[in-house]
Amino acid sequence: MIEKISSLLSGIIFGVGLVISGMTNPEKVIGFLSITHNWDASLIFVMGGAIIITAPFFYLLKNRNKSLLDLDLNLPQKKNLDKKLIIGSSLFGIGWGLIGLCPGPAVSSLALFEPITLIFLVAMYLGVIANKYI
Amino acid sequence: MYNFTPLSALTGGIIIGFAVVLFFYTTGRLAGISGIFANALTRKLNRSSNLFFLLGLVIGPIGYLYLTKASINFEITNSYILIIIAGFLVGLGTRMGGGCTSGHGICGISRISVRSIIATITFIFTGMLTVFILQQFGIYL
Numbered sequence: 042m043i044e045k046i047s048s049l050l051s052g053i054i055f056g057v058g059l060v061i062s063g064m065t066n067p068e069k070v071i072g073f074l075s076i077t078h079n080w081d082a083s084l085i086f087v088m089g090g091a092i093i094i095t096a097p098f099f100y101l102l103k104n105r106n107k108s109l110l111d112l113d114l115n116l117p118q119k120k121n122l123d124k125k126l127i128i129g130s131s132l133f134g135i136g137w138g139l140i141g142l143c144p145g146p147a148v149s150s151l152a153l154f155e156p157i158t159l160i161f162l163v164a165m166y167l168g169v170i171a172n173k174y175i
Numbered sequence: 176m177y178n179f180t181p182l183s184a185l186t187g188g189i190i191i192g193f194a195v196v197l198f199f200y201t202t203g204r205l206a207g208i209s210g211i212f213a214n215a216l217t218r219k220l221n222r223s224s225n226l227f228f229l230l231g232l233v234i235g236p237i238g239y240l241y242l243t244k245a246s247i248n249f250e251i252t253n254s255y256i257l258i259i260i261a262g263f264l265v266g267l268g269t270r271m272g273g274g275c276t277s278g279h280g281i282c283g284i285s286r287i288s289v290r291s292i293i294a295t296i297t298f299i300f301t302g303m304l305t306v307f308i309l310q311q312f313g314i315y316l
Contacts, residue, residue: 043201044201044202044224045223045224046227047197047198047202048198048202048224048227048228049230050197051194051195051197051198051201051202051231052194052227052228052230052231052232052233052234052235053231053232053234053235053238054190054191054193054194054197054235055190055191055194055195055198055208055228055231055232055235056231056232056234056236056239057190057235057236057238057239058187058188058189058190058191058194059191059232059236060187060236060239060247061183061186061187061190061239062183062184062186062187062188062190062191063183063184063187063247064184064187065247065249066249067249067250067251067252068248068250068251069178069248071306071315072177072178074299074302074303074305074306075303075306075307075310075315076307077307078310079177079178080177081177081178081179081180083179083180083181083183083184084184085184086181086184086185086188087185087187087188087191088188088276088280088281088284089185090184090185090187090188090189090192091188091189091191091192091195091281091285092188092284092285093189094189094192094193094195094196095192095195095196095199095282095285096285098196098199098200099196099199099282099285099286102199102200107203108199108200108201108202108203109200109201110202110203112201112202112203113203114199114203115204116205116286117205117273117283117288117290119273119290120289120290121290122290125271125272125273126272126273126290126293126294126297127272127293127294127297128268128272129267129268129269129270129271129272129273129294130268130279130294130295130297131268131272131297131298132264132267132268132271132301133209133264133265133268133269133272133275133298133301134298134299134300134301134302134304134305135264135268135301135302135304136260136261136262136268137261137265137276137298137302137305138302138303138304138305138309139252139257139261139264139309140251140257140258140261141251142261142262142265143208143209143275144208144209144212144265144269144275144276144277145232145276145277147265148208148212148229148232148233149232149233149235149236150236150249151233152233152234152235152237152240153236153247153249155251157251157253157255157258160255160258160259160262161258161259161261161262161265162262163262164258164260164261164263164266165212165263165265165266166212166216167262167263167266168262168263168264168265168266168268168269168270169216169217169266169267169270170217170266171263171266171267172266172267172270172271173217175271
C-alpha cells in the first residue's frame with residue numbers, strides 16, 4: 042500500500058517538475074535539438090538540475106541492497122556496450138527528433154487533453170511490442 | 176540564445192530529481208519512464224505500482240495547472256504520419272536500448288553508468304541530426 046502511494050506521489054512530483062521545466066512542450070525539445078539554428082539549451086538545465094539531486098542520493102545507497110520500504114534495490118546489471126544499446130538509442134533519438142516527444146512528456150501531456158499524444162502513446166506501445174519480436 | 180529559460184528548466188529539473196529519489200528510496204527501482212510504461216502494459220510484476228506512477232504523471236500536471244491557473248504551450252506537428260512513426264521509434268528504440276531521457280539521461284548518468292552516458296550521447300546526437308535533416312526540408316525552422 043505504501044509502495045503504491047509513494048509511486049503515485051513520485052509520479053505526481055515528476056509530472057509537476059516536467060511542466061515547470063517546460064519540457065512538456067515538444068517545441069521546446071525541438072529547440073534543444075536544433076543545434077544549428079536558434080538553439081535553446083534549457084533541456085541541459087533540466088537534466089543537470091535532476092542529476093545534482095539524484096547523484097548524491099544514489100551514492101548514499103550505494104552499499105545497501107534494500108530500499109526504505111525493505112524492497113530489493115533493482116539496478117541494471119549490464120555493464121558492457123552492445124549493438125542493441127547503440128541501435129536502440131539511435132532509433133529513440135530519431136523518433137524524439139521527429140516530433141519532440143519522449144516517454145515522460147508524452148504521458149504527462151495527456152493532462153492537456155491533446156488527442157495527438159494518445160496516438161503517440163499507442164504507436165509507442167506498438168514499438169514496445171515490436172521489440173519483443175526482434 | 177533563443178527561447179532560453181534556464182531558471183524554470185533548473186527548477187523543474189530539481190523537482191524531477193526529488194521524484195526520482197523518492198521513487199528509488201521507497202520502491203527500490205529507477206524511475207525510467209519508458210521502462211515503467213512498457214512494464215505497466217506488458218508485465219504483471221509491479222504493475223499496480225507502475226500504473227500509479229503513470230497516473231501521477233498525468234494528475235500532477237492537471238493539479239498543478241488547476242491550482243496555479245497557469246496555461247502551458249503545447250506545440251507539435253500536425254502530421255499524424257510523423258506522430259505514428261515517432262511514437263513507434265520511441266517505443267522500439269527505448270526498449271531495445273534499455274532506457275530514455277529519464278532512465279539513461281538522469282538515472283544512469285547520476286549513477287555514472289558508462290552504458291547510459293553512451294546511450295544519452297547517442298540519442299541526443301541522432302535527435303539533433305534528425306531535426307537538422309527535417310530543417311533542410313523546411314520543417315522546424
